[in-house]
Amino acid sequence: MPLISHWGGPRHGEVDEVPAEQLVSSVLVYDGPRWFGVYERFEPRQLQETPRGPAEVWVVRE
DSSP, rough: OOOOESSSSGTTEEEEEOGGGSSSSSSEEEESOOOEEEEOOSEEEEEEETEEEEEEEEEEEO
């Protein structure tokens, strides 16, 4: 599963594995129960090194 690094919003600084089928769009929507948020791919695409490995950066959509 791909790793996503979140920038801004309720998940700022967290790195999570996200199923590849959720990344076919340029928008990633979290709808609870813990938090809500909409993230989009940082363009141009960037990878960030994390302790868990390289993660693609997604930013909160405002």
